[in-house]
Amino acid sequence: xxxxxxxxxxxxxxxxxxxxxxxxxxxxxxxxxxxxxxxxxxxxxxxxxxxxxxxxxxxxxxxxxxxxxxxxxxxxxxxxxxxxxxxxxxxxxxxxxxxxxxxxxxxxxxxxxxx
Amino acid sequence: xxxxxxxxxxxxxxxxxxxxxxxxxxxxxxxxxxxxxxxxxxxxxxxxxxxxxxxxxxxxxxxxxxxxxxxxxxxxxxxxxxxxxxxxxxxxxxxxxxxxxxxxxxxxx
Numbered sequence: 346x347x348x349x350x351x352x353x354x355x356x357x358x359x360x361x362x363x364x365x366x367x368x369x370x371x372x373x374x375x376x377x378x379x380x381x382x383x384x385x386x387x388x389x390x391x392x393x394x395x396x397x398x399x400x401x402x403x404x405x406x407x408x409x410x411x412x413x414x415x416x417x418x419x420x421x422x423x424x425x426x427x428x429x430x431x432x433x434x435x436x437x438x439x440x441x442x443x444x445x446x447x448x449x450x451x452x453x454x455x456x457x458x459x460x
Numbered sequence: 461x462x463x464x465x466x467x468x469x470x471x472x473x474x475x476x477x478x479x480x481x482x483x484x485x486x487x488x489x490x491x492x493x494x495x496x497x498x499x500x501x502x503x504x505x506x507x508x509x510x511x512x513x514x515x516x517x518x519x520x521x522x523x524x525x526x527x528x529x530x531x532x533x534x535x536x537x538x539x540x541x542x543x544x545x546x547x548x549x550x551x552x553x554x555x556x557x558x559x560x561x562x563x564x565x566x567x568x569x
Contacts, residue, residue, distance in 0.1 A: 381559075388546065389504075389559045391556060391558055394555070394556055440504075442555070449494075449557055451496075452503065
């Protein structure tokens with residue numbers, strides 16, 4: 346199957362700083378990318394959907410100014426957690442679908458710890 | 461609103477026993493249903509989707525629109541089936557994919 350890679354796999358940052366997480370589709374063009382957040386022992390919660398070249402569509406309750414999403418190319422989407430606080434600590438996962446829009450491929454996830 | 465419900469957080473069965481992981485959904489349109497699996501320390505991966513009507517690793521799932529269910533079944537569980545299983549729904553209008561809360565399947569030897 347196609348490969349989606351996230352970077353970094355884990356990051357620790359100080360409260361008040363911003364953190365950028367990258368999501369890349371390595372061998373296909375990702376027309377749509379999804380960002381999820383997963384709390385320990387819980388399911389994936391969809392945060393936002395982004396289409397290449399368009400503004401992201403955020404789910405209800407997700408602050409767009411807090412979680413900045415950029416999908417500037419067909420192979421890269423970034424999630425920036427701005428002014429991070431300890432409650433933003435979580436596992437963030439991206440997934441991507443290609444032009445055929447059938448199967449979604451998942452990144453390995455990024456564990457963010459805000460101290 | 462669209463929703464995926466997996467009523468069991470944990471399902472434990474003996475090796476060789478049949479397995480059924482339940483999934484119900486709520487969506488007024490034409491749904492596209494998936495089962496994803498996450499093995500220990502690995503990323504989520506697609507197990508099967510309803511439009512393919514295929515059997516993967518001995519697992520099958522049938523979409524029942526009348527009962528709005530998409531239960532995952534396997535007649536004889538194997539130890540390597542132990543994993544976290546997520547039922548997912550894509551709504552065609554928005555192409556969003558949402559997940560159920562997941563069921564941890566534990567196969568006892």
